[in-house]
Amino acid sequence: MLDDFVEQMLTPVTHDLGGFKVHRTLPHKARTMVGPFLFFDQMGPAHLEVGGGIDVRPHPHINLSTVTYLFDGAILHRDSLGTEARIAPGAVNLMTAGRGIVHSERSPGDERAAGPMLSGIQTWLAMPETVEEIDPAFEHVAAARLPVIEAPGVRARVIMGSLWGATAPTTTHAGTIYADIALEPGASVPIDAAADERAVYLAMGEATLEGVPLEPRRLYVLRPGIAATLRSVRGGRAMLCGGDAFATPRHVWWNFVSSRRERIVEAKRAWAASEFPKVPGDEKEWIDIPDVPNTVSYP
Structure with a gap:
């Protein structure tokens, strides 16, 4: 039975952003974090109109890291x-907000000309209190630098942390595991029990966990200490995420995350007062602070 090895199954909230959908499984009313992961979004898959694309205007973050990974x-x-950095499938963009950063995300011009494809995962990671206010930073890790574990019918890329005897070079601020697992028909891969908290997410295709079918776009939080086998009969693509459990909660409001509510209040004031730095090359637009954010806020 699924309950024997799965602690929670989190269903997504889906947002239609005009031309593509985002499926958000974290944060969830039943659970706010899995290890350091506190946002988990699947973007697409979508084929946008010729000449169109995504245009996420400049907006701020504090006290978190964002991780973008594309299929x-x-x-x-x-x-x-x-920073100006183009991310392609299999690479990682890691942005550490620290005491504060502003960024934008847009479809490149050459992609727009053909009608952009968009498919991937974007996550937010909480930072330990001791490093929440470090200097902001950006890191691009090319696909060729990330370790790939290959076995018959399996190709697993380690995005962050150490898995299956390999370690990604991507910076981590807390114990973190994150991997992209591609399974051909009939293939399987072990999910070990090393991390405090772990979750499996079926992004596309078909897979089972210990013989129990997984539903797409659900985050399956595994019970601590339980090893399991992920298997696919027809082929699938899954993400494994998790890491060290956080002893203290994180507060989230709009794009701001912190261990302290008063820090979020200050960030709201600073963005409304235009005190955050501008984005060179993208200074003409920005996202105004909302009266009520459309993201989940807690506690």
């Missing part, structure tokens, strides 16, 4: 550090 398409990232 298809490309995104151009710009931030207030002066």
Whole structure:
């Protein structure tokens, strides 16, 4: 039975952003974090109109790291550090907000000309209290630098942390595991019990966990200490995420995350007062602070 090895199954809230959908399984009313992961969004898959694309205007973050990972398409990232970085499938964009950063995400011009594809996962990771206010930073890790574990019918890319005897070079601020697992028909892969908290997410295709079918776009939080086998009969793509459990909660309001409510209040004031830095090359637009955010806020 699923309950023997799954602690919770989290169903997504789906947002239609005009041309593509985002399926959000974290945060959830039943659970706010899995290890350091506190947002888990699947973007697409979608084929956008010719000449169109995504245009996420400049907006701020504090006290978190964002991790962007694509299956298809490309995104151009710009931030207030002066970074301009294009991400392609299999690579990682890691942005550490620390004491504060502003960024934008847009479809590159060459992608727009053909009608952009968009498919991927974007997550937010909480930061330990001791490093929440570090200097902001950006890190791009090319696909070729991320370890890939291959076995018959299996190709698993380690995005963050250590799994299956391999370690990704991606910076982590807390114990973190994160991997992209592609299974051909009939293939299987072990999910070990090493991390405090772990979850499996079926992004596309078909898979079972210990013989129990998984539903797409659900986050299956595994029971601590339980090893399991992920298997696919017809082929599938799954994400494994988790890491060290956080002893203290994180407060979330709009794009702001912190261990302290008063820090979020200050960030709201600073963004409304235009005190955050601008994004070079993308200074003309921004997202105004909402009266009521359309993201989940807690506690």
